Structures are given as C-alpha cells and as structure tokens.
Amino acid sequence: MAQQKDDWLQSIAKKVEADIHAIERVLSSHRIQPSPVLAQPRRLVLRELEFSGVRDGVPNAGAFSFSWMNLDHGLWAMLSEQNLRGKSTIIEIVRWMVRGRASSNLQDDVRRWMHVVRLRFLLDSEAYEVFAKTQGEPIGSLYRVRSVTEGEEEKTMLAEFATDGEFEAVMADFFLRMFAMEPISTWRQGGDEEGQSVSHSWAAFSGAMFIGTNYEVLLGDMPFATGLTSRLMQMYLGVPWVSTLAAAKTAHQLVDQAVQVTTRRSEQGRDAVKARVDNIASQLAEKRAELAKIPSDQAVRDAIDADTTELADVRRQERSTVERSERAAAALREVSAVHQEDRRDLQAHLDAMSATAVFRRLEPKCCPRCDHTISKARKDQESSKHACSVCGESIANSEDGETVKAELQERMTASEAAVKRAQMAKDEAETELIALRAKVELLQNRLETTSKELNSAVRRHEVATAVAVLEGRLEEASTAPTTQSEDRTGELKILAAVVNETEARVKAVRDGLLADVSKRLVEYAKAFGMENLSEATLKGNASLLLVKGGVPTSYSKVTEGEKLRLKVATVLAMIEIAEARGIGRHPGLLMIDSPAAQEVSPVDVDHLVAGLQTVSRTLPHFQVFVAGLSSKAITDHIPEANRREVAGNAFLW
Numbered sequence: 001m002a003q004q005k006d007d008w009l010q011s012i013a014k015k016v017e018a019d020i021h022a023i024e025r026v027l028s029s030h031r032i033q034p035s036p037v038l039a040q041p042r043r044l045v046l047r048e049l050e051f052s053g054v055r056d057g058v059p060n061a062g063a064f065s066f067s068w069m070n071l072d073h074g075l076w077a078m079l080s081e082q083n084l085r086g087k088s089t090i091i092e093i094v095r096w097m098v099r100g101r102a103s104s105n106l107q108d109d110v111r112r113w114m115h116v117v118r119l120r121f122l123l124d125s126e127a128y129e130v131f132a133k134t135q136g137e138p139i140g141s142l143y144r145v146r147s148v149t150e151g152e153e154e155k156t157m158l159a160e161f162a163t164d165g166e167f168e169a170v171m172a173d174f175f176l177r178m179f180a181m182e183p184i185s186t187w188r189q190g191g192d193e194e195g196q197s198v199s200h201s202w203a204a205f206s207g208a209m210f211i212g213t214n215y216e217v218l219l220g221d222m223p224f225a226t227g228l229t230s231r232l233m234q235m236y237l238g239v240p241w242v243s244t245l246a247a248a249k250t251a252h253q254l255v256d257q258a259v260q261v262t263t264r265r266s267e268q269g270r271d272a273v274k275a276r277v278d279n280i281a282s283q284l285a286e287k288r289a290e291l292a293k294i295p296s297d298q299a300v301r302d303a304i305d306a307d308t309t310e311l312a313d314v315r316r317q318e319r320s321t322v323e324r325s326e327r328a329a330a331a332l333r334e335v336s337a338v339h340q341e342d343r344r345d346l347q348a349h350l351d352a353m354s355a356t357a358v359f360r361r362l363e364p365k366c367c368p369r370c371d372h373t374i375s376k377a378r379k380d381q382e383s384s385k386h387a388c389s390v391c392g393e394s395i396a397n398s399e400d401g402e403t404v405k406a407e408l409q410e411r412m413t414a415s416e417a418a419v420k421r422a423q424m425a426k427d428e429a430e431t432e433l434i435a436l437r438a439k440v441e442l443l444q445n446r447l448e449t450t451s452k453e454l455n456s457a458v459r460r461h462e463v464a465t466a467v468a469v470l471e472g473r474l475e476e477a478s479t480a481p482t483t484q485s486e487d488r489t490g491e492l493k494i495l496a497a498v499v500n501e502t503e504a505r506v507k508a509v510r511d512g513l514l515a516d517v518s519k520r521l522v523e524y525a526k527a528f529g530m531e532n533l534s535e536a537t538l539k540g541n542a543s544l545l546l547v548k549g550g551v552p553t554s555y556s557k558v559t560e561g562e563k564l565r566l567k568v569a570t571v572l573a574m575i576e577i578a579e580a581r582g583i584g585r586h587p588g589l590l591m592i593d594s595p596a597a598q599e600v601s602p603v604d605v606d607h608l609v610a611g612l613q614t615v616s617r618t619l620p621h622f623q624v625f626v627a628g629l630s631s632k633a634i635t636d637h638i639p640e641a642n643r644r645e646v647a648g649n650a651f652l653w
Helices: 002-016 020-029 087-099 108-113 164-178 202-209 228-237 242-293 297-360 376-385 398-479 489-527 560-581 602-618
Strands: 044-055 062-068 074-080 114-123 126-133 139-149 152-161 184-189 195-200 533-538 544-548 551-554 589-593 623-629 643-646
Touching: 002 020, 002 489, 020 489, 044 087, 044 108, 044 589, 044 623, 074 087, 074 602, 087 114, 087 164, 087 202, 087 589, 087 623, 108 114, 126 152, 126 164, 139 164, 152 164, 164 202, 184 228, 184 242, 195 202, 202 228, 202 589, 228 242, 228 489, 228 560, 242 398, 242 489, 297 398, 489 533, 489 560, 489 602, 560 589, 560 602, 602 623
Parallel strands: 074 623, 074 643, 589 623
Antiparallel strands: 044 062, 044 114, 114 126, 126 139, 139 152, 184 195, 533 544, 544 551
C-alpha cells in the first residue's frame, strides 16, 4: 500500500510540478485519504428474526409475535394470498435493524405497534445480534455472540443506543468497519450556482441489499441526482481508490465554489463601495446647496431694513390713496345728484311742451266756467295778437319751448360727462388702493419670514458641520481598500491533478470489471425472461445501455418489470464477478419486495425465481428473500422449509 501511495503522490507531483509535502498538506486539509487496496468480500447472512408488539386501531387488534429461526444461505420467501398481509413489513424490519433507522416505507401505524425486535446475523463466521425495544425511541444494544459450549452462548456488548440517531450511528460505525468502507462525499448543487458537500454513509450503502417497487435507479435507493449510484457500483465491485476519488472531487468542487464565491463577493464589495460613494456624494451636493441658500445675519438685517422702509412708503401711499378715494366718492355723489336734477328738468319741460301742443289744438265754444259763448272777435284776436280767446292772456310761441329744451339737454349732457369722470377717478383710486394693500401684506409676510432667519447662524453651523462630516465620509469611502481574495489557484491545480490521477487508477480497474459484469448481466437477464436482450453495457457513471430486439435503448426507457429484472441481474453479476476475483464489498444479502407488482407476468416471475435459485446454488454465500403473492411460479423453486406462507386473509405476523 505504501508503494502505491508513494507512486500516486509522485504522479500528482509530476503533473503539477509541486513538492510532495505541498500536495500532502492539501490532502490533509481536505481529509483525502488514499485507498489503493482492493476490498476483500465479507458475507452477511441473516440467521434469526423475531419481533412482537400489539396492534391497535384495526379489526384484528391484539398482541402479535413473529419468529423465523435457522435462516441460512439460499433462497427464501414470504408469501400470502392477499396483499397487505405483512410481507413487506418483514423486509422493512430487517432494513431497520441493519441500518439503525426505519425507512419511510415502514408504515407509521406498524412502527407504533412494534415493541421488541431482535435480529441475529453472521458476518463470515462471526455471529452478531441487534436487540431493540422500539416503543418510542429505540433502546437496545449490538452484541457479538459466541458459543461457549453446546447450547450455551456468550454475548459481548459492542455498543448501546437510546435514540434513533444513536442507533443509526452504531450500525453505521459497525458495518463500515466490518466491510472496510468509508463514507463517500458527493457534491449537491444548490441555487444561485452554489452547492455543498454531502457525506453518504451506511444508510445509503445498504440500499444495494434491498429492492423495493421503485426502480428509478439501477443500484441502491438513492435518487440519481445525488450522484451516489456510480460510487456505490464501484465500491461494491471492490474498485480501489473510490472513496479517495469521491473525496477529491468534492474537495475540488468545494474549493472551486469558494473561489467563485470570493470573487463574486469581491465584485459585490466593489459595487457596494461605488454605491456608497455615489450616495454620500449625492447627500453632500444637497447639503452644499442648502448651505449656499442660508444667508448671513447681516444680509437678513439689510433685507429687513429695506422692506421696512418700503413698507412705510407704501403705507403713506395707502393713506393718500384712501383720502383720494373718499374725495372721488364724494364728488361722484355730487355730480350724480346734479345729473339727476338735470334729467328731471329736461323731462318736465318735455312733458309741458307735449301738454301745450295738445291744448292748443282745442277750439272751445264757451267759457268752461260760466258757459258764456266765445265771440268770433276774440277768436280772431287770438290768431292775430296771440291772446287766449278765453282769458285774454298772451300765448307763448313754440319756438321759445325748443330753445329751453336745447338748453336743458346741454346741461344734462355736461352733468353726465362729469359723472363718468368722477366714476373713473373713484375706480382708479380703489384699484390703486387694492394694489397698495396687497403690497403691504406681501411686505409684512416677507418681514415676518425674514425675521425668523435672524437665527440662521445656528442652522448655518449645523449644515456646515453636516457638509464637513459628509466630506470626511466621502474621502474615507473613496480610499477604502478593497478586500484581496486569497489566491487558491495552486490548491485548485493540485486537487484537479489528484482527481485526474485517481480517476485514471479507478478506471484502470473498473473498466475491466464492468466489461465482465455487463456480459454476465445479459446472461442473468435472459435467465430472468428478457430473451430479446442481446447486449448490455454498464458504464462508469452507472448508466446501463442496452440492445433489446436489435434496437439500442437504455435502462431508463424499458418497462418497470424489465427494470426489476435488470436491477436483480446487475447485483447478481456484480457479486459473481467480484466473487470470482476474490474482491468486492457486496454483503451477498438481497431482499426483493413484490416482484409481481410491476408488470411482471407469472411466467416472468417463474424465470426470475428460477434464475435466483440457480444463482443461490452457484454462489454459496448468497442469501435472497422474495416477498410476494403466493404463486406456483415461486413455490416451484423455493422449498416449503424456506417459506413463510399464509392462506386466505391470514397475516404473516
């Protein structure tokens, strides 16, 4: 091993042109251990299984117990004529005891019913036993069992547990040591282009011993996205350097991500500094503009004096305008009265002229008082001398009336013009007065506002201080040193070389094994009823390429029933090839749940079970359990002594 390790280190050092001590420091910092030794197979065989408890909440409530003793290598079966009769539970109980933690397939009510579980198994020739009280958190122990005398045993406690976590840790530590396995690190990609290292241990490795009804992945029960399937395949084949390669890849991705994160944070830091500088500069500009707008006390006093002087002048103008407005109003009243009088005189004269005209057209025959007849001589005298024929008084000429009318009209026109002039003078005075009063109000408001600024020295000092502070912050932000990211280029280069060199060593062993496994896999699949399968190629990433019916296809594209047979065939081929070479880590235990549940016909089930029976004879350390419905396809190949079977509606436990 030391020679292989030295050769490995020398090859890496040559690739990166670095000192071996520098490489060892990188390996040590990431806990990367060389694992060049081929794994030696150890076989796990179940010997005894017992569990008991109390059912509740169901029609067949009450105490129950199950005991299956004297188990050994070969083919075994749990059968019932109806579904939901406890077959899968037996597999899940075994998985629970082997892994130390119940899987999600174990129903909650069944988990609650369990009170005590005991599982005894062999690792090669050594016997071990797990005993657990399972009400609530499991409490129990792991023992090594040795025969002292015939019929007597000696149990040595290896570990105790009192919680689910402790139980899982105990079983993981035990089996990893016994099978010379190490936890495998994989890289789980997360959001925002970031990921994290995830360590997989015995709980994931043990999945290769259990085949349920989910056939998404070829090997184990971890999702394909975890990247664990190929690691499991290589580990169970006994390929050396697998854990080293997994750790190196994870470390490389971890450092690469750290470099990217540091670079991104450095860029974000620079952006943040720029944003801070811009923000401070914006605040500083605002404060400087505010400072420029704040006047000194002397400027404020000068403004107050100027406004006070102007206000006094406007007040004088206001008083003068008020007097002028009052005089204009009095004059308007006077001329309006004269104008009204002139209008009345003109109207009266016009009315008189109209009445005179009417009466002159009258020709009285007698006196309206005494009825004395008016003589012809009087009428003639009226025409010649313009003397009234009734009273003898002189009658005015119509030309005199027109002269008076003209005079009266001239007087009224003059007074009307005077009214208009007086109204105009009054309106002008009032308009000027309104403007003056508005100016008075404006000056008063300005004086009030300006007076408040007499204390501007305090505010000016505050703003000036704020400007100084912002100038200091701006200088500090502008000259702040940017964080220099640690240069890990050399570390990345070394880790990349470790990955490349280790991957080459894994591939050198793996490819030969995979070619043999692929060939044997086809033979097993045909024995299980896939007669039209002519070729299979198991790749290093655990993908399985097929030629079926002369057409290229792959594991992910075949039917569920074909996937089941390919999963079983792959495990068997791995075990057989590893067995032939004396390497590998698969324990040799396989438990298959409900093979007829996935589009598998009775004929295909017969082929599958017959093939398993043949394998159990070929591989003496092989132990297989099949859980399913009772059928001739199964019972023809598994002897009654190797079956737990119930009829009708009965339960296995």
